[in-house]
Amino acid sequence: MTKPFDFSKIFRLNKNLQVDNTFYPFIERLANPSTAAFGAASSVINDFDFDNEGIYVGGNFVTVGGEAYTGCAKIDYSGNLINTFNPRLQGSNTNIVRTVLSTGSGLFIGGVFSQLSTFYNLLKVNNDGSSNSNFLTTGLSALGASYITNLAITGNDLYVAGPMNAPFFSGNLFLSSNGWSSGIARINSENGLLNTGFSVSAPTNTEYTKLVLSGDNLYASAAGVMAPFTNFRNSRFTSHTVTGVVKMNRFDGTPDTGFRINFNRHSTNLAVRDMFIKDNELHIVGDFTGIEDRFMNGYAIVD
Numbered sequence: 673m674t675k676p677f678d679f680s681k682i683f684r685l686n687k688n689l690q691v692d693n694t695f696y697p698f699i700e701r702l703a704n705p706s707t708a709a710f711g712a713a714s715s716v717i718n719d720f721d722f723d724n725e726g727i728y729v730g731g732n733f734v735t736v737g738g739e740a741y742t743g744c745a746k747i748d749y750s751g752n753l754i755n756t757f758n759p760r761l762q763g764s765n766t767n768i769v770r771t772v773l774s775t776g777s778g779l780f781i782g783g784v785f786s787q788l789s790t791f792y793n794l795l796k797v798n799n800d801g802s803s804n805s806n807f808l809t810t811g812l813s814a815l816g817a818s819y820i821t822n823l824a825i826t827g828n829d830l831y832v833a834g835p836m837n838a839p840f841f842s843g844n845l846f847l848s849s850n851g852w853s854s855g856i857a858r859i860n861s862e863n864g865l866l867n868t869g870f871s872v873s874a875p876t877n878t879e880y881t882k883l884v885l886s887g888d889n890l891y892a893s894a895a896g897v898m899a900p901f902t903n904f905r906n907s908r909f910t911s912h913t914v915t916g917v918v919k920m921n922r923f924d925g926t927p928d929t930g931f932r933i934n935f936n937r938h939s940t941n942l943a944v945r946d947m948f949i950k951d952n953e954l955h956i957v958g959d960f961t962g963i964e965d966r967f968m969n970g971y972a973i974v975d
Contacts, residue, residue: 684751695751718783721774726754728779730769743769744781744801759801761785773823775861778804780830782820794820794832796864807864824883824890829922830861831890833880855880856892856925872925884947884954890922891954895943916944917956933974936962 684695717731726748729736736745737753746757759781761769770783781795787803796807822833833856858870884891893916919931935942937960944958954974962968 695749718769719771721772721779723774723776728772728774730772730781730783732768743783743785744772757799757801759787759795759797759803761787761795768819770820771822773825775825780823780825780861782823782832784819794864796861806862821879821881822883824885825861826885826922828861829867830859831883831885831922832857832859833883833892835879856883856890858922858925869923870925872920872927881943881945882947884949885922886949886952886954888922889928890920890925891917891947892920893917893944893947893956893958895945895958916942916958916960917947917954933972934964935960936964 684692686692716733717729719731720727720729722728726746728744728746730744732743733745734740734742736747739753739755741753741758743761744759746754748754759779761781762785768783769781769785771781773780773782778796778798781797782793784793785795786793787795796804798804820832820834824831835855854873856870856872858867859865860867878894880892881895882891882893915933916935917933919928920926921928933956942958942960944956944960946957948955952975956972956974957970960968960970960972963972963974
């Protein structure tokens with residue numbers, strides 16, 4: 673029987689790039705996905721990550737394999753639901769998970785949601801999906817433009833990304849007009865406390881799409897209506913004008929002023945959608961036509 677892959681939105685490809693028909697997690701989307709948080713209808717699956725047992729998936733859905741799972745679930749490598757994991761996300765307007773990050777002993781979940789009306793938008797859960805009581809970032813409420821778009825971790829440092837106009841405060845995360853660091857925060861992965869030694873600011877109404885760590889460096893990409901990162905700055909150190917991707921010191925957020933990618937765009941819009949490091953090179957995926965005089969339609973590798 674042909675399976676309705678348009679209902680699942682997560683596939684596995686064989687080495688010959690053909691769809692593996694033996695892998696089919698039936699994930700049902702919301703009938704009318706909310707557009708309030710991100711400005712456009714959310715995909716069924718926004719992100720996934722792995723551990724030894726299976727695959728964590730996050731997005732905008734209500735059931736997996738016929739069982740009620742809202743926004744986040746875990747499936748094994750055959751596509752079957754692992755029903756011992758359920759973070760039981762909830763919320764009054766939206767239940768959208770934007771990013772998941774596995775640590776091997778648990779999971780960080782980011783997006784716009786609540787869990788038991790207590791933990792908002794950023795959550796650390798144990799292997800069964802229950803909240804990790806030591807991680808107490810309760811302040812970033814599910815109001816206005818506040819949400820989490822991406823996460824990256826090294827050691828006890830968890831980097832949290834969101835809209836650039838969402839400041840982070842010392843102690844916990846709060847939506848406010850004044851904050852120590854805007855759009856990206858460095859927090860302790862064990863207790864959720866903000867590290868005030870890290871501070872960045874980018875005065876624009878767009879959002880960070882991806883964080884990538886490499887040694888002492890943190891790369892951040894963005895998407896927005898206009899070219900992002902105009903006048904990206906660390907208020908305590910220096911200003912730096914970049915587009916699409918910024919490179920900074922992961923400890924304090926100081927931008928690398930020698931790093932600047934001159935993207936060619938389809939129009940005034942520029943959005944970098946994804947990045948990863950391989951063989952000490954940065955791979956970039958997004959809405960661009962090239963870099964300087966080189967044609968690279970949507971995919972580029974830089975050192």
